[in-house]
Amino acid sequence: MPALTEIFGDDSVLQFGGGTLGHPWGNAPGAVANRVALEACVQARNEGRDLAAEGNTIIREACKWSPELAAACEVWKEIKFEFKPVDTLDNYMNNDSTSEDSLYNRSMYDTQSIRYQSISTSYYSVRFGGGGRTCKKEV
Known part of the structure; x- marks a missing residue:
């Protein structure tokens, strides 16, 4: 928090x-x-x-x-996040396999969400309530 x-x-x-x-x-x-x-x-x-x-x-x-x-x-209090993310943009873009599992994972993405994910990896995007302004903070 x-x-x-x-x-x-x-x-x-x-x-x-x-x-x-x-x-x-x-x-x-x-x-x-x-x-x-x-x-x-x-x-x-x-x-x-x-x-x-x-x-x-x-x-x-x-x-x-x-x-x-x-x-x-x-x-x-005892929760620890000690695992690597398994569903990342790099895994999606580099996966050339045509197995059923990779086809399922690919169907979860469309062009728009991939574009958003690649943008959100380098910025925190916050949509403010007043006037619909968007503020981006570099990380």
């Missing part, structure tokens, strides 16, 4: 399907936990705190007054 707040700022729409639906107490407490975490990060940023360095501390402090967030943190 601290990274999302830092990257996208205030004028963005964030979607939390798994975080909300995967809460041990149900969907509504999951939504509360996400809202509290986001509000804590925005408040900390507005106070001048470094979200990248203090992100875990900020969330842990918010857990003290939100049992929903504390329960979510207890469930998600």
